[in-house]
Amino acid sequence: MEVSRNWRLQEQRYKLVGETCDSCGVKLFPPRDVCLECEAPAYELFTFTGLGEVFSYTTIYDAPAGFENTAPYTVALVKLAEGPLVTAQLTDIDQEDVHIGMPVEMVTRKLRADGPEGMIVYGYKFRPSVETAVA
Amino acid sequence: MTEYTPKQGLMKPNLDVGIVGYGAYVPRYRIPAKEISKMWTGGVGGVPIQEKAVNGLDEDVITMSIEAARNTLDRARIDPRQIRAVWVGSESHPYAVKPSSATVAEAIGAVPNTQAADWEFACKAGTEAMQAAIAFVGSGMAQYALSIGMDTAQGRPGDALEYTAAAGGAAVLIGPAAEAVAVINGSYSFVTDTPDFWRRAHANYPSHGDRFTGEPAYFKHVMGAAEALMEALDRTSADYDWAVFHQPNAKFPQRVAKQLGFKPEQIAPGLLSPRIGNTYSGSTMIGLTAILDIAEPGDRILMVSYGSGAGSDAFDLRVTDKIEEVRDRATTTETYISRRTEIDYATYSRFRDKLKMS
Ligand SMILES: [Zn+2]
Numbered sequence: 001m002e003v004s005r006n007w008r009l010q011e012q013r014y015k016l017v018g019e020t021c022d023s024c025g026v027k028l029f030p031p032r033d034v035c036l037e038c039e040a041p042a043y044e045l046f047t048f049t050g051l052g053e054v055f056s057y058t059t060i061y062d063a064p065a066g067f068e069n070t071a072p073y074t075v076a077l078v079k080l081a082e083g084p085l086v087t088a089q090l091t092d093i094d095q096e097d098v099h100i101g102m103p104v105e106m107v108t109r110k111l112r113a114d115g116p117e118g119m120i121v122y123g124y125k126f127r128p129s130v131e132t133a134v135a
Numbered sequence: 136m137t138e139y140t141p142k143q144g145l146m147k148p149n150l151d152v153g154i155v156g157y158g159a160y161v162p163r164y165r166i167p168a169k170e171i172s173k174m175w176t177g178g179v180g181g182v183p184i185q186e187k188a189v190n191g192l193d194e195d196v197i198t199m200s201i202e203a204a205r206n207t208l209d210r211a212r213i214d215p216r217q218i219r220a221v222w223v224g225s226e227s228h229p230y231a232v233k234p235s236s237a238t239v240a241e242a243i244g245a246v247p248n249t250q251a252a253d254w255e256f257a258c259k260a261g262t263e264a265m266q267a268a269i270a271f272v273g274s275g276m277a278q279y280a281l282s283i284g285m286d287t288a289q290g291r292p293g294d295a296l297e298y299t300a301a302a303g304g305a306a307v308l309i310g311p312a313a314e315a316v317a318v319i320n321g322s323y324s325f326v327t328d329t330p331d332f333w334r335r336a337h338a339n340y341p342s343h344g345d346r347f348t349g350e351p352a353y354f355k356h357v358m359g360a361a362e363a364l365m366e367a368l369d370r371t372s373a374d375y376d377w378a379v380f381h382q383p384n385a386k387f388p389q390r391v392a393k394q395l396g397f398k399p400e401q402i403a404p405g406l407l408s409p410r411i412g413n414t415y416s417g418s419t420m421i422g423l424t425a426i427l428d429i430a431e432p433g434d435r436i437l438m439v440s441y442g443s444g445a446g447s448d449a450f451d452l453r454v455t456d457k458i459e460e461v462r463d464r465a466t467t468t469e470t471y472i473s474r475r476t477e478i479d480y481a482t483y484s485r486f487r488d489k490l491k492m493s
Pocket of ligand 1: 021022023024025026035036037038039040
């Protein structure tokens with residue numbers, strides 16, 4: 001069950017693929033087939049650039065099963081450049097450096113592993129852009 | 136039997152091919168070699184490099200290959216559906232059975248009309264995938280083929296390899312010479328059965344035959360491939376602007392370069408092991424990306440990998456005018472190396488143990 005659910009979500013998880021509304025052009029993530037603005041059908045796939053900024057965030061100390069290895073970690077609400085808000089883990093950053101409005105970019109990382117013998121689940125996280133991390 | 140010459144061993148496809156895009160990846164964490172020697176020898180004695188790159192807990196060969204592949208496509212600006220092969224060379228694939236390459240192909244949008252495979256040959260798994268990609272494109276079977284060399288290498292705690300075994304690598308997209316940032320004039324492979332380094336199927340860490348790591352292994356094969364390729368193409372070390380050799384430490388590539396007649400400045404930009412360690416399958420290829428980041432049109436490059444077991448693949452490349460418009464389209468190798476967060480030995484072993492569990 002779990003394996004097949006992860007497989008169906010691969011496209012949006014690996015590549016940040018959502019939808020765009022034919023009528024008003026609003027971009028949707030995750031894909032929901034109906035526009036949130038004008039309620040017109042929205043089936044056309046749209047790959048987001050992966051650029052955005054931190055809208056809000058919280059630190060998780062008591063991680064759910066499968067995520068214990070990386071706790072504590074920061075989960076953020078990221079406002080994508082194209083509009084939608086996405087909830088995702090932040091990576092490649094020390095918690096004290098996270099701030100609202102921080103520019104971030106999407107990377108594909110390990111989300112969790114089902115023990116030493118199960119599947120490894122990959123998906124999007126966000127990190128400070130490499131160029132700003134160096135500057 | 137008639138005499139055998141290096142010219143007969145030169146590998147050159149029917150159609151002219153080259154590198155149409157390239158991309159590197161180095162994770163952000165670094166552990167200084169002194170921090171490791173403090174643990175085992177109280178900091179007494181020399182260390183083989185300054186520091187090595189370590190992958191974060193949510194990174195593995197698949198995630199690192201995806202980022203290097205995305206940088207490659209940002210530079211090449213082609214439709215990923217035109218790629219007919221996605222090949223990942225590594226000795227640290229996350230799964231024993233389930234191809235890393237299929238996940239990478241899915242993440243970059245190359246599926247479903249593509250070949251995908253994982254390659255192995257210790258540290259030269261990436262460059263043998265490059266040679267196969269040259270053949271795929273050079274025969275006309277494919278417009279583009281993607282080859283990746285990437286590793287998250289591990290050394291047994293306290294072993295000499297712990298100082299250097301590092302994480303990182305690069306991807307190279309092979310395509311028609313007319314679109315290339317660097318044309319590939321030919322390649323040459325040199326392989327013998329040599330017991331210098333191995334890891335059995337269920338072992339966590341590799342073993343090495345100490346007597347075999349230097350002269351009969353690294354030097355014999357790297358020199359063998361480099362000399363034969365230069366002879367086959369009628370070149371000498373003076374004909375090249377740049378050279379890059381596999382980098383198990385800082386010393387070996389510098390010594391082999393000297394023995395082949397190269398000056399220190401010819402290997403300087405591609406010599407990354409002092410600052411990131413030995414990235415195994417990634418080592419030679421990421422050295423090449425660092426050279427492409429600074430090369431001028433017309434420059435000639437010699438590239439020679441080495442994989443234990445043992446063998447070397449040598450390549451002769453010429454940089455084209457296209458390099459100048461393409462290189463700034465993605466993060467440079469130097470930028471990844473400068474992005475650096477130092478960790479101590481305690482953090483490093485916590486990372487390693489957690490990685491082994493997951
Ligand atoms: Zn709409």
